[in-house]
Amino acid sequence: MCEDGYMVSPTLDGRHTCKPCACPLSIPSNNFAVHCDRGSAILRCKCQEGYAGHICERCAPGYYGNPMAIGNSCKRCDCNGNSDPNLIFNECHNVTGHCQHCWGNTAGANCERCAPGFYGDAISAKNCQECECNKCGTSSCDDRTGVCHCKPGVTGRYCDQCEEGYSGFSSCQGCRRCECGPASHRPTCHPLTHSCPCRPGAGGRYCERCLPGFWDYSPSGCQKCDCESGYCDMHTGECLAEAATVNLCNISCDECIWHLIGDLRLSNKTLDQLKVGVLNISTGAAANDRLKYYNYTAHRLQTQFQNWRNKSSMMKAQTGELEEATDAVVLDIKQMGESESVVKNLGNKLDDDTLETFTLAEQLSTNLTDLNIRIEEMIHDWELYSVHQDVDPEVVRRNTEAAEEMVAWMRTLNLSPRVPIAIDESEEAHDLLRRIRQLEKKLMMTDGRLPSVREVISRLSSRLSDARGFLLKASSTVQEAEDKNRASVLKFQRKEAKQETLTQDYAAVNDTLETAQGFISETERTVAEVDSMVQNVTQYHAAIDGASQKLMDKAERLSLTDRDLVQQAIDHADDLDIQAIQLEEDLKESDANGFVQRAISAANVYNNIVKYIDDGNITSLTTLNLSQRAEDAITGINVQLNYLVTKSDNVFKESVSLHSEQNEVESEVTDKLHYIEETKETMDKNTKKLAEIVQDIKEIHTDRTPQRLEFTMKVAEGTLNRSAEVLQTITPISSKVEEWASNMQNNDYSTDAYEQAVVSAGEAVENLNVLVPELLDKLKVVEDKKPVNNVTTNIMRIRELIAQARSVAKKVQVSMKFNGQSSVEVHPHSNLEELKTMTSISLFLRVDPDKDPIEDRFILYLGDRNGKKDYMGLAIKNDNLVFVYSLGGEDVEIPLGSKPVSQWPAVFNYIKVERLGRHGKVFLTIPSHKSTDEQKFIQKGEAPGSDSLFDIDPNDIVFFVGGVPPDVRLPPPLSLAPFVGCIELASLNNDVISLYNFKETHKIDIVASPPCPRYKLAFSQSRIASYLFDGTGYALINNIESRGKFGVVTRFDIAVRTVANNGVLFLMVNGDKFFLLELKNGFLRLMYDFGFSNGPKLLENNLPKLQINDARYHDVSVIYHQSKKVILLVDKSHVKSMENPKTTLPFADIYIGGAPSSVLKSLPELSSVVGLKGCVKGFQYQKKDYNLLEQPGTIGISSGCPEESFMSRKAYFSGESYLGSTAKISPFDNFEGGFNFRTLQSSGLLFYTSEGSDELSISLENGGVVLNNRGTKVKSHKKQYNDGRTHFLVASVNNQKYSLLVDDKDKQEKKRPSSAPRSSSEATTRTFYYGGSPSSSFKNFTGCISYAYINRQDRDIEPEDFQRYTEKVQTSLQDCPVQRPPAALVSRHRDNTARPKQSQSHKVTRDKSSLPPGLMELKSDDQEPPGLNTESCYLTTNPRSTRQAFHYGGIANSRQHYADIPDSLSQRSHFSLSLKTHSSFGLIFYVSDVQEDDFMALFLAHGKLVYTFNVAHQRVKIRSEEKYNDGAWHNVIFIRDGSVGRLIIDGLTVLEDRVQGNNVSWHVSSPIYVGGVPPGRAQKNIQRNSAYSFTGCLKNLLLDGQLLPSASETYGVTPCFEGHSEAGTYFSEEGGYVVLDESFSVGLKFELVMEVRPRVASAVLLHVRTTEGYFTVYIHQGAVVVLVNDGTNEFFTKVSPKQGVCDGTWHKITVIRDGNIVQLVVDAEINHVVGPPNPQSSDTKRPVFIGGAPDLFLPQNIVTRKPYIGCVRNLTIDNNRVSFSKAVLVNGAVSIGSCPAA
DSSP states (O other), X not given: OOOTTEEEEEOTTSOEEEEEOOSBOSSGGGBOEEEXXXXXXXXXXXXXXXXXXXXXXXXXXXXXXXXXXXXXXXXXXXXXXXXXXXXXXXXXXXXXXXXXXXXSSEESTTSOEEOTTXXXXXXXXXXXXXXXXXXXXXXXXXXXXXXXXXXXXXXXXXXXXXXXXXXXXXXXXXXXXXXXXXXXXXXXXXXXXXXXXXXXXXXXXXXXXXXXXXXXXXXXEEEEOOSSXXXXXXXXXXXXXXXXXXXXXXXXXXXXXHHHXXXXXXXXXXHXXXXXXXXXXXXXXXXXXXXXXXXXXXXHHHHHHHHHHHHHHHHHHHHHHHHHHHHHHHHHHHHHHHTHHHHHTTHHHHHHHHHHHHHHHHHHHHHHHHHHHHHHXXXXXXXXXXXHTOSOHHHHHHHHHHHHHHHHHHHHOOOGGGHHHHHHHHHXXXXXXXXXXXXXXXXXXXXXXXXXXXXXXXXXXXXXXXXXXXXXXXXXXXXXXXXXHHHHHHHHHHHHHHHHHHHHHHHHHHHHHHHHHHHHHHHHHHHHHHHHHHTTOOSOHHHHHHHHHHHHHHHHGGGGOOHHHHHHHHHHHHHHHHHHHHHHHHHXXXXXXXXXXXXXXXXXXXXXXXXXXXXXHHHHHHHHHHHHHHHHHHHHHHHHHHHHHHHHHHHHHXXXXXXXXXXXXXXXXXXXXXXXXXXXXXXXXXXXHHHHHHHHHHHXXXXXXXXXXXXXXXXXXXXXXXXXXXXXXXXXXXXXXXXXXXXXXXXXXXXXXXXXXXXXXXXHHHHTTTHHHHHHHHHHHHHHHSOOHHHHHXXXXXXXXXXXXXXXXXXXXXXXXEXXXXXXXXXXXXXXXXXXXXXXXXXXXXXXXXXXXXXXXXXXXXXXXXXXXXXXEEEEEXXXXXXXXXXXXXXXXXXXXXXXXXXXXXXXXXXXXXXXXXXXXXXXXXXXXXXXXXXXXXXXXXXXXXXXXOOOOTTTEXXXXXXXXXXXXXXXXXXOBOOEEEEXXXXXXXXXXXXXXXXXXXXXXXXXXXXXXXXXXXXXGGSSOOEEXXXXXXXXXXXXXXXXXXOSEEEEEEEEEEOOSOEEEEEEEETTEEEEXXXXXXXXEEEEESSOTTOXXXXXXXXXXXXXXXXXXXXXXXXXXXTTEEEEEETTEEEEEEEOSOOOOOOSOEEESOOXXXXXXXXXXXXXXXXXXXXXEEEEETTEEOOGGGSTTOEEEEEOOOGXXXXXOEEEEESSOEEEEEEEEBTTTBEEEEEEEEOSOSOEXXXXXXXXXXXXXXXXXXXXEEXXXXXXXXXOXXXXXXXXXXEEEXXXXXXXXXXXXXXXXXXXXXXXXXXXXXXXXXXXEEEEEESOOSSXXXXXXXXXXXXXXXXXXXXXXXXXXXXXXXXXXXXXXXXXXXXXXXXXXXXXXXXXXXXXXXXXXXXXXXXXXXXOTTSXXXXXXXXXXXXXXXXXXXXXXXXXXXEEEXXXXXXXXXXXXXXXXXXGGGTEEEEEEEEEEOOSSEEEEEEEOTTSSSEEEEEEETTEEEEEXXXXXXXXXXXXXXXXXXXXXXXXXXXXXXXXXXXXXXXXXXXXXXXXXXXXOOOOEEEEEEXXXXXXXXXXXXXXXXXXXXXXXXXXXXXXXXXXXXXXXEESOEEEEXXXXXXXXXXXXXXXXXXXXXXXXXXXXXXXXXEEEESSSSEEEEEEEOSSOEEEEEEETTEEEEEEEOSSOEEEEEEOOTTOSOSSSOEEEEEEEETTEEEEEETTEEEEEEOOSSOOOOOOOSXXXXXXXXXXTSXXXXXXXXXXXXXXXXXXXXXXXXXXGGOSEEEEEEESSOEEOO
C-alpha cells in the first residue's frame, strides 16, 4: 500500500515499489495528485485542489501557474475580490496570474488599485470612485487619495486654471508661460487679456518688436523714424518709401490667407496708431482733430470689412462649385465601382504586393520613427548649442560647406527618365490603396463578428475542459463505489451464513424456553410456600424487604445487559458515519461547480443506504442476542428465588423457636400485636410485588418469545433481500459511469456529459422509488425493536438524503432530447386542488426545421391515463403550436398561427400555456442573443361549455412529455407522432418542475441523444443574477470569517425583493447567542443577544423606511461598529442605531432566507421566525459577494426571479378588510367574473360594484351564494358553502339572462327583467371591491378569495394581481389560514349582521351595590344553563401536546414543586425522566436540605448533562461526554446509592462515579424542584449560568419506578405543545396569571394596548385592585368589557366585534382612561363611557394581574371569574413595553415568549 501521491510499480526482480505519481511529472516537486492508479494502460490522477486535467497538467479555474515546469505549482488567483462576478472561470490568467477582468473601477495585476481616473481603497473598502479633476488640465489622479496632478503650468485643486503668468488652458496641452519682451512695462502678460503693456514705440502682443515708423528696439522702447515718409528700417533706421512687410507666414499659403494677413496687418497698424493716439490724447482743438481722424479711420475700416464680406460671398459661391465637383467625383467613383470585375483579376497579384507593401511600410515606419528621433535629438542639440554658444565656428563653417556641396549635387541630378516609372508605380499604388480599403472594410465586418464567436468558443472550451475533468473524477469516484459494492456483496454473503446460524440459535432458544417453563412452574410452587410462611413472620420482614429490593435492582439491570455488544454497534455506526462524511467531502473537493455533486449525490445516497442496511442487520442480530440475554435473566431470577426459598426456611425455623418461647413472652406479644399487623400489611405488599414479578416472567413465555424471534428473523431476511435489490439498482449506475469513462478515454465526450450524469442519477432515483419506502418501513420496524440512538439517527439520515436527492432532481435545469420514440412521465403537482381552477405550464422547447422537417407531433399531456376525462395538452399541428384542453368533454384547440414553427430559430424558445376557468392562452417568446429585444406572440381561446374546473383524479392523473408509452391512450386531438427535439420544463403553476423529477422514462438514450445546451441568459428576465426563496429553503455560509475577519467595522449587505409580511433575511446563532434580521408584518425588525446581562436588544419600529415588502428591490445593510454599535441602513440611508456592551461577534456561520427547524427551535426568540418568500439579488460580507448556490449548505433555493413570484393571487379577509381597484367594465350588461372562495362564516360580501343606486354584488347569505344585479337575485341551490373547503363560482350578466355557477354543478339562471334599464354600450372605468366595501350595508367577508378574474374591456382575461390594487384595507395577501373545522366544533350563530354603531356612550351614576346598566344582560358564567354554548371559539382550549410532558423556560425561575419526599430518598434513589431541549445551560432537577448542605442536582452545562450530589464534604460529579441539546427526546436515569452515583442516558451510555465514605448521614427536605428553583436557590452548589431554568420539555418523571404525584406548585410551566409556535405569552387551560412590577401603574390617567388571541369566550384579561375599588378588563361571550369601580360608583364600556374576539385571529385592544372618561377600542371599533365627575384618587402602586387573578382579589359581582386561555403579545402601558420575563410573579401554567400557532 503506497502513501497518498504514490503508486505501485513493479521492478525487474518482481518486487513492487512506490513511485511518485506522474501527475504531471514523476518528481516530488511536480506531483500534484492526491492518489493515482493505472487502469487499462492509462494513468488516472485524482488531482489536488487547484489542479485540473487528465494528469493534473494545468491549473483549475481560479488558480494560476505552470505545473509542467519543474518547481512550479498552481496558486489561487488573488484579485482582492474585485474580479467580475459574472465570469466564473476566468478570474485571472491561468499562467501569469494577472487578473483579467477587474471589476468596480479597479486595475492592476491583482486588481489592487483603482483604475486611472478613479481613486479610493480597492482592497478593503472597495470604494473606487471617479476623480473630480478637470480632464483638460490633469495629467493623472492619485489612485488612493484622489489628489489631482496637474499638467505643466496648470494649478488649482482640480487643475482647472493656469498658473499666474501662464496661458493656453483650452489647448488641453498644459499652460505656457507668457513672458513679455524687454520693452514691456511688466515681465508677464495680463492674466485676462494675455497681452503685454508696451513702452513707447514698441509693439506686438508681447512687446517684442518696434511699431512701423519706429526703430532701435531697446528695454526703453523704440525711437521714432526721422524720415519724410515716416518709415524706416526698424533695425538700422534707414529711411524707406513705405512700411516694411513682415512675413508672418512661413508656409505655402493660398490667396485667401494672404488677403487675410494683409487685412490683419493693416488693422494691426491702425490699432497701434490708435493705441499711441489714445495714450497721447489730450484736450483742445488738437484732440478734436484727432477724434475726427479716428472717425474717418473707423469708416474706412468698415468699408474694408464690407469688402471682406463680399469676398466671403464669392468664396461661398466657389464652395457651391466645389460641391458640384464633388458630386461629379462621386459619380466617377460609382463608375469605377462598376468596373470592379476588371480589377478583381489583379486581386491575387495585389494581395502579394499588399503583403510586400505592408512589410516595406512597417520598415519605413520604423525608419521614419528612428529619423524622427534623430531629428528631435538634433533639434535639442541645436537649441542647446544656440543658447549656450558652445559650437566651434570652424565646425560650423565646414558643415555649411558640406551642406552646400550636397545641395549642389542634388540640383544636378536628372530624374526625368524615372518619371514614367514613378507614374506607373503611383497608379499601382492607388489601385493597391483602393483594394486595401475594400479589404479593410471586410476586416472591420469580420472583427465585429469575432467577439461573439470568441465568447462562444471560450465558453465551449471552458466547459469541455471542465467536463473532462469532472468526468475523470467521477470515473475515479465510481470505481471506488464499485469496490465498495463488491465489499457489500461479500457482506451480504456473510449475512446469509449468519442467517443459517440464527436459525440454529432459534431452535436452541426453544429448548431453553421449555426448560424455563419448568423452572417457572417450580418457582410458582415455591412462591406459594413462601406466602404461607411469611404470615407468621414478625421480626425478619426487613430481610425479605431487602431481598425484594435486590430483586428489583436485578430487573432494572436487565436493560443494561451486554454493554459490550451495544458499544460495538455504536462504534460501527460511528465508522459508517465517518465514511459517509468522507465520501461527501471527496465529492465536494472534486466538484468546483457543484453540478456533478448534485448529479452524483443520488448515487452517494444509495452507498449510504447499503451501509445503513448493514446497521439494520447488526440491529437484528442484537435483538436476537437480547432475547438470549432475557433467557439468561430468567435463569438469574430462578437463582434469586431459590435464595428466597432458603431464606424463608431459615425464617421458618426461627419462627418455630420463637413459638416455643411464646409462654415466656406472652405479655410482650400483646404489646406488639399492632406492630405485627403492620408487618402483615408490608408482607402483603411484598406478596403483590412477587406476584407481579411472576406475571412478568410468565409474559416471557415460549408461546410469545418464538413469535418475537420469528418476526425478527423475517425482518432480517426482508432487510437482506432489499439490500440485494438495492445493489441491483445501483449496478446500472456503475455500468453507466464506466461507459462515460470509456468515452472520455477515447476523447468521445461533449460539454453536456455532466448533464448525462444527472439523467442517469435521476433514473436510479426513480427506480428506487418503490424499494426505498419498503426499506424505510423495514428499518422503522428494526428501529422500534431496540432504542439505539445511532441506528435511529442513521435511518433519519437516510430519509433526509432521499429527500435531498428528490429536491435536487426537481431543480435540475437541463433539457432532454427526444428522438421520436421516447417519452418521460413526470411527477405531477403536489397540490392538485390548485390545478382545478387555474393550470399554467411553462417550458423551453427547441426544434431545428433544417435538420428535422416540421410535422404534426405531440409535446405534452396532463390528464387521466385513458384520455377520457378532462385534460390539457400541447402539440404541433399544421406547422402551428397548438394548446389543447378539455373541460366536461368538449375539446378546445388554440393554434398560434402568427409564428409558424418552421420559422422558429434553432434555439430554445419559451412557451407558456395557461388556463383560467374556461379561458385559455398560449404564449411564445423567441429570444434575441444580440440584445434584450425579444419577439412575443400570444393567442387566446375559450371553452364552449359552462364547465370551468379541471376535473382530475389524484389516483389516475399522469403527466407525459415528448410522447407516451403504448399502454396510455391519448385523446384524439393529441394522438400524434412523438416529439423530435429538446424540451426543458420550467414551472407548473409557478412551482419549479424538471424533467428529471420523473416517475419513469421510455426509450431515453442519453448517449445517442445528448441533451441540448441552453443559453441561460438568452431571455432578458434571466440576465439579472438573483436567487429565489420559496419559504422552505435557505442558504448557509460556513466559516464566514475565512473570507474576512470581523474588524473594527463589520458589514453585511443584502438586496431583497418580496411581498411577504414575515420572513428572515439573515440569522447567526451560536448557542444561546443570536443575531436576527427579519421582516415582521412587512417592517424590518432587528434583534440580537451576544450574552448581554439585560437581555436581547430589539429594533422594532413602523417607520415608512423600514417597510420593504412592496415588490421592489431594497438594499439593506447592517454595520457593526467598534464592537459596540449596530447601524441599520435601508437603501443606503441611515435608519437607526443601537449600542450595546462591547462584544466581538461570536458567530462563524450565517443563514440567509431561512434556517433549519432545529436552529429555530433552539431559542424562544426564534420560535416564530419563518422562511423568506421572495428574491435576493446579492449578499455581501465586508463588501465581498457570495454565490449562494455554490455554498455547500444551501438547500431549496433556485436561480432567477420570475415576476410571477410577486403576483398576489390569494387574499385573506378578516371581516374588517376589503380590496379595491378600477377597471373598464360593464357590470350591468356584459359581465363575467369568477373566483375561488373558502370560509367558515355563513354570510359575507364577496364582490361589489355600484353606479349611483344600482348595485352588482356577489355574496354569501346563510351559507348560499347570491348574485344580486339591480335587485334581481340569483341564489345557489346548495346552502352549505361555508364548510371550510375551496369552492369556485362564475357569475355572468348579459342582455338575456343572469347566471350563477358554483363548482360546475350548482347552476342557477334568471331571465333579465324587461324593466331593467339599458346602459351605454361603451364600458367606463368603475371601482369594484373584493371581500367587502366601504359603502355596502352588507357585512364584509371573512375567509379567502383566490384566482379571481373579471372580463375587463382594456385587457384579456387573466388572474387578478391583488398586489397592484390601490385599496388594500387590513388584508393579508399571504397564505390563507382558513382550515376545515373539526367535526365536533359547533358553528357560531350570530344574529347581528350589520355593523355595530360606533362612538356609543353611557353616562351612569348608581349605588355601589347595584349592577351597572348594560351588565344586567350579561349573565355570569355560573348562571349559564348547562349544555348551552352561547359563544364557541374557533381554536380549542387545549392545543395538541405531548402526553404527560411539560414545557419549562421563558423566565429564569420556571419550575414545579413536588412535595412528600419519601424517607428512602436519604439512603437510595432511582430517578428517571425523558428530556428534550435546545438549551446549552439550565437546571433540570434539584433537591436539598434547608441550608443546602446536602443536595442532589441534574443540570445542563454547555449542552452536556451533569449529575452531582454531595457525600459529606465531598462531591460525586458525573458529566456526559456528548451533548444532548439537539431537540430530540432522550431517556435519562440518575441513581444515588450511598456514595455511588450512576448516570444512564438512552439505555446505552452508563457513567459512574464514587467517593470514599460509608454510612454518611444525608438528608433532604421537601420539595423537589423540577425545571428550576426559586430565586437565589441552588447557586451555592451549581454554577451560576446553570442555576436558572432550562428551556425545553420533560416527561415521564419517575421515582423508583413510580410516577411522581401532581405538582403542588407551578410557576411558568405549560404542557409541551407540538407544532409551530410564534412570539407571545400563552396562558394554558390549567390556569395561571402574571403579576407586573410596580413600575407599571394603572391609575386615573393611562393608555393600555395589548393584542390577544383567545381560546375561550369569557375570561379575565387584566385586573387591578386599588384601595378604593378596582379596574378590570375581561371578555364575555366574545365581547370586550372594561369595568371601573372608584369606591363609590361603578361604570363600564363594552365593544362587541362582528365575529367576536374568539375567531382564531389576533385582536388589538386599546384602553384609554382620563379621569372619569374610559375609551375602549377593539380593532377598528370604538366605544367609551363617561363616569361620575371628580373620581377619587387611586393607589397606583398596586399589583397588575394579567390573564386572571386569585379569587380573593376579584370582585364578587363580576360576570366571569375564569382565567384567560390564549395568547397575549405586545402589551404596552403608556407606550412602555411590558416584558413578562421580568414580571414579579409568573404563577401557574403560563408560557413566556412562546405561543402555539393557530
